[in-house]
Amino acid sequence: MNMFKERLFHPISKISFIILLFIAPLFFSDSNIQLFIFWGINILLAQSINLLSGFSGQISLGHAAFYAIGAYTSATLMIHFGLSIFITIVIAAIFNAFVGFLLSIPARRVKEFYLAMMTLGFGFIIQEIVKEWSSVTGGVMGLSGIPSAKLGTLNFFGIQANMVMYYWLVLVIVIVTMWLLKNFVQSYMGRSFLAVHRSELSAESLGISPGSAKQLAYTLSASIAGIAGALYASQMAYIGSNSFDMMQSIGILIMGILGGFGTLIGPILGAAFLTFVPNKLQFIQDFQLMIYSLLLVISFLFIPNGFAGLLKIRTSLEKGNRINKSIKAIPLKNDGKLLNEKQSSFLKKSFSPILNVKEVVKDFGGLRALNDVTISLSKGQILGLIGPNGSGKSTLVNLISGVYPVSKGEIHFNGKDITNMATHSIARYGIIRTFQDPHNVPTMTVKENLLLGTHRLFKSSLLACTLNANHSLREEEQMLTRVTEIMELCDLTDYADELAGNLPYGMQRMVEVARAILAEPQLLLLDEPAAGLSEGELEELNRLIRYVKNQGIPVILIDHHMDFVTGLVDEILVLESGGVIYSGSVEGMQKDHHVIRAYLGVEHHA
Amino acid sequence: MIDFQFMLELIFMGICVGSVYSLIAHGFNITFWTTKVVNFAHGPFLMFCSMLILMFLSIGFPWIVAILLEMFSISIIGVILERVSVRPLVKSPTSMGWIVATLGVGLFLQALATKIWGAQALAFPAFIFESTDYVPILGISMSLQYLLVLGTGLGIMLIMELVMKKTIWGKAMKAVSFDPDLASVMGIKSKSVVTISFILSALLAGVAGLLIAPIYGNVAPDFGMNIMVLGFVAAVLGGMGSSKGALIGGMTLGVIEKLVGGYISTSAEHGVAFAILILILAIKPEGLFGIKAVQKV
């Protein structure tokens, strides 16, 4: 199977496959050419929903709306203004991107079934508009007379285009879109989509703004669907509101789910299935709707990862292979050091407190979770945070990282007031945290998860990423080098290409801590990193935290393993029912009556 | 004066149409209470119920038998939906699974209805009242059909409020939704409560189908989905999970729709409803009367 797959994805077989696709129509009947054109259009649709629902996790039940807008935009521009299809496709893509952006403004704020209903409603609105706005869309009568290769009314640069030429146009567009998409999903932006999909909170803790990521996803996805719509209009020569009803939206969704969300090959297969199978089997056509709906019911139960999952196809989300091939041996700016120049110079500066938490209070309803806590932390210092269950340790970390708003008090970091700022903004200032249960993206490899840690350090633009501009590749390579280094440090090298979700629990924790370190934190918050680790893993974690300390990065460490904590920290803070009962050295704590009482329940005569 | 009466009539119509939406919203609420699941097949359920009644009537059964058979069938479909599309998927980290799976069941019913009865709209006979039965109230003539829907909508809201607040079963349902583990430690069969909630929700779809179809005069396989989204708008307007909210939300939506239809254009009616959905979700997702939930980490 693997041998076969390797051969299948070898560049030579890829190129010969593409050449074959170019020559094929010359030997096809017209109806077959048409079928392949529909496959191409469906691929675009499937990739469009794949980007939105598969990668960034935003369900869409009204995707046909984007398809419709693209089709009507292109069609009216061609009919009324006589514009060339090349121009109308571009306009349809841009206009649709704009519509997608507009929809994202409300849509980025809602989740789950609310979003599902909202997109369903969006689909209905657009369909209503298409039906009612008859002066432009032709209403229920539809719009006919669209220049089409089928009727010989379509011109490419003054030459009358035939079906084969139109096929080539579609083919070129599909290939270019696929190439751009591949570059995109393998860039830091593409990875951020999956991070948002897995957990918005965890994405935010790495400096990713879920709102912006979703906005980009809607914009790009809508734009691709727009291109598909424009191609569809010219293929059919006639469009009516029925072509863009809910069933169409469902069809698009099925292509994505059945093919396999989150891969690039899957949707191609899903599109092929929905294009060719109903066409070849009359029986299926009769029961098309029923079969589609049954597919919806069973797909998540039996093939949650679609065809791609069945074939064990996965799309890599980093450009390691691409870089190894083309730009070898670029001198590294940072001489292979994990932290770059800027970072270490920052660390050499003063030893004044970097974090100041002043008289912070947190109330949940009537319950006071944290009462008047004040801490200050200097560079290179490790602060241990301990206390019985429910004493407010995690709450404190959640306040510093901006997950909860504070009820009273102030938090300053590096001289800036960060009280009640958004989590991703705080993360961009360099406060990076981990969670009690590992928040890695389970469907990403270890390497890709670690790359996610470096997200906030990337500077390449969207265009540079999708066009694989040289400087963006170099940036990706730099980050990959850092990732490789830290994998060696944590003994993760052997698992680089393993999916994070398949790793043993302890290793997942290590990946999360390593990921946080790769974000070049200026303050690291570790919430129970040792929970569930074996002795050996504990030692490794110990080494990793010491490494961080040696870099001068201050750390706040919550944990229950006292041996582990006391061996690491410079200072310790003990919380009980939301208040500080002890603050100072470890030795002092072990003799402190309050602490002993809090942990053992009695005054202890030791 | 004529204008004022016209407006009154529109508002009355809106309230009555709105109580249809609130019937659907109640249906959403019941399963939402127990599982936080919104059944995306609820609209097709409603459509299928109308179709079933029509079929049983055409066989020659009297109304009462047709209704009983319909209610029985939809309960079974409700149980199947819960077993197939909800139970196995509700615990997965994303909601995409159960959304897609319940939607799939809905579309299957829609496809089945199309296969059996054709895609065209079928005439639905009058139930209890004729569409020409009017009573004059406050100078405007009110359709008895609409009044029946309004009365049923109000009645169901009252019953649901009573059941939820006063009976042990309502308390058990609330308990299951609040903390299923604790509920089972207290001896409540959490799974059965969930199944019962899906049956009740399906029955409500049955009632809605019975009352709405005579007003529309005809039913087509695709009318369920559209009206379902309107019912969802009502539920969201009133705040998901609130019985009073469902009623008020439904009526608010109905009145806005009718006013838009009367003064601007009837073709804009539904469009406005969908626009309200998008707006309310974006601005105040907890609904006009809902309470904001606290995010947990």
Added chain:
Amino acid sequence: MLEIKNLQVNYGPINALKEVTMTIEKNKINAIIGVNGAGKSTLLNTISGLVDPDQGEISYKGRQIQNIPVEKRVKLGIGHVMEGRRLFKDQSVHDNLLIGFYFRNPKEKRRNALLKINEIYKQFPILGNKQNQMAGTLSGGQQQILIISAALLSEPDLLLLDEPSLGLAPIIIDEVYQLLEELKSKGMTIIISEQMAALALRISDVGYILERGQVVKKGDRSYLKSLLDSDGLSSVYLGKAKV
């Protein structure tokens, strides 16, 4: 009363419980002592049926129960007070008690619901005074009393309490513990989990110390007390003292 043999529970790749074997005798207070994450809650949850074991057997009154659903185990007489003061905070005190009574008792007894609840109000007047308030508005101690009362309404033979002292003021802990001793004198068997060893040992007859899902030490009160005094426990909690 309760026999646990070779119990093993895995959460994904983690072993939450490893080969736990214990014999709980009738009419005794048994303490499960351990730090956070040692597996105390998992053990109690497995006994009450909230968690399915991956391996091992649990027999209660001579009957294998590991495959019986939670609701049925409740009817067999296993009461469970879960960790973190869980109650239906959005429902009134009275409704919490009503739910606690109704579903765990056979039909003929249900008629006496109000009678039974009134007995509770007599015993804890504070609950009676606040019976119409939302349970979430009670203080921590009152909530704990309410939870235990609700559990008692099913008249369990075996009561599991998961860290009942958590976050309570010492004086209220005393109250709760006094209540437990009363229950024991009425013939109930109790298993209590505690983070604080000394606290648990105040009332328990037998103690088990759990570390990373395994029972590392067990014995009667005097044995465990001697461990506590010799600093053997202190290090478990506070780390090995660096001198």
